[in-house]
Amino acid sequence: MRVSQFPLSTLRETPADAEVISHQLMLRAGLIRRTASGLYTWMPYGLRVLRKVEAIVREEMDNAGAIEVLMPAIQPAELWQESGRWEQYGPELLRVKDRHDREFCVGPTHEEIITDLMRKELNSYKQLPVNYYQIQTKFRDEIRPRFGVMRSREFIMKDAYSFHLTQESLQETYDKMYAAYCRIFERLGLSFRPVAADNGSIGGSGSHEFHVLASSGEDDIVFSDGSDYAANIEKAEALAPAGVRPAPSQEMHQVHTPNTKTIQALVDNFKLPVEKTIKTLIVEASAESGAKFVALLVRGDHELNEIKAEQQPEVAAPLRMATEEEVRSIMGAGPGSLGPVNCPIPVIADRTVAAMSDFGAGANIEDYHFFGVNWGRDLPLPRVADLRNVKAGDPSPDGKGTLSIVRGIEVGHVFQLGKKYSETMNATVLDENGKAQTMIMGCYGIGVTRVVAAAIEQNYDEAGILWPKAMAPFQVSIVPLNMRKSEAVAQAAEALHTQLQAAGIEVLLDDRDMRPGAMFADHELMGIPHRVVISDRGLQAGSLEYKARKGGEAEQVPSAEILSFLQAKLA
């Protein structure tokens, strides 16, 4: 391909509204252009990258026995009403009406369509299991689209849905999909991690997220150095500290603590170790608890896990922190002076808190704390639960090794749906006794467009993108110097271009009449992995210059050997 015929439009300056590096580089390298909020056009070079990701996903899905279909992007409201999601989904579901005033939505996902399809197509258990997938455009009317293609409203997703007679059969396909996902991200050349995920109301262990590791990621991923345990921090269990609670060694006493509204101030002003401090958080109580508010206790240096908190029967979901006015009217003191001693509302203590002794906590009197507090002696131990986020260095919940935390970008999700849709939509097959059985379902998604952005977040340098080999829009770029003046350079460039193309190498010839520096900068920005420079100087010496995008010095390669040299690099 020649640049003169495959237009490249790079930007020298970073557009002001691009926040994250992948968005900036995708705009600068001319891979995408914004059409409207959350809507992007994929430009020629970007589309090549996208197609490569799709091809790998398609191949691995096919290899794993999934069958490709293509469902409509526009979906009739009746199916969503049948599943109950027409009401549940909210404004993220883009609803439209046709000329007959019939209601439709632009599909954000396809459970309804596939379930409807399968209940019609499948009659017998003998037809199971099946696994259908598609690679298709989805639309979710996100409240706040951002980060370019990372969280856009329209995006391309590979979604697969499997149907089974038994849980064992589902597990088998689930495991196959899990393995296929691992192969996909390995082949894409990404550093990734499958992690156990929160699977909400469905229950069971049937949900894993696949995260591309990148410091700019929005999720915290927890993993163990002593086992293959990995989980989203939302889900990672914080174990109770080992050993028994130390015996009290101090008497409880009230201390005047002016200007001490934070844990840090308490530690600094009173030389109290942070491990001896307690944070008291007041949240709204659930209707069935009978109380209006609940106090949650975590150690001073620990962070409340909102999902774990919401799962407590006493706590209202979604979680809502009490306002400062509410706190004052219930507790008689403001935030910064709160604690479990003489607490007028129900209390739940984190496991770590339950194991503390001689600790300090607010006295529920403005500017006073109690120090030397001990459970059992000074106040009864409240209900204990896992309330906090794990921290790096915590023991792994499976008992093997300690935990580390890294940031990740969620690019895939495998999920055991069970009968959630098949039951409400009455998708059954006849079993061997001729009895109707509700099918069990699994679903498996990959955010194809997001994968492209995530790959950049993980692979870039000052000059631009560093594509993994499998994703680069071209493998080799030819940069001829002074092509318009030097007949020899022009001929050599054309000849090499023809030669590499004939050898099946994806090659891009930069035949623009530009200065070398500008061309180098463009190819580096675009992240083409291999570069061959053709110059009069080199040709006279019978050689071409080769340089890899990722590090390494430029080297001279005899012209006659360039093909085999590149083939070795590309292998």
Next chain:
RNA sequence: CGGGGUAUAGCGCAGCCUGGUAGCGCGUCUGUUUUGGGUACAGAAUGUCGGGAGUUCGAAUCUCUCUACCCCGACCA
């Protein structure tokens, strides 16, 4: 939707406070120059100053209003 901010040439920005009819850098076009890291010089084109209304002799600038976009929160592939 709540809170904060921005809107001036393709991109990045100045001008606005203190009204006088729009500018800089990059890019684009023409010519010359240069040719191993975004070359230099000369010339040129490009704006309903986000839309509408108002104040004024006169509005990018002041007032009102609408719209779009960005950032922080809930959502998610």
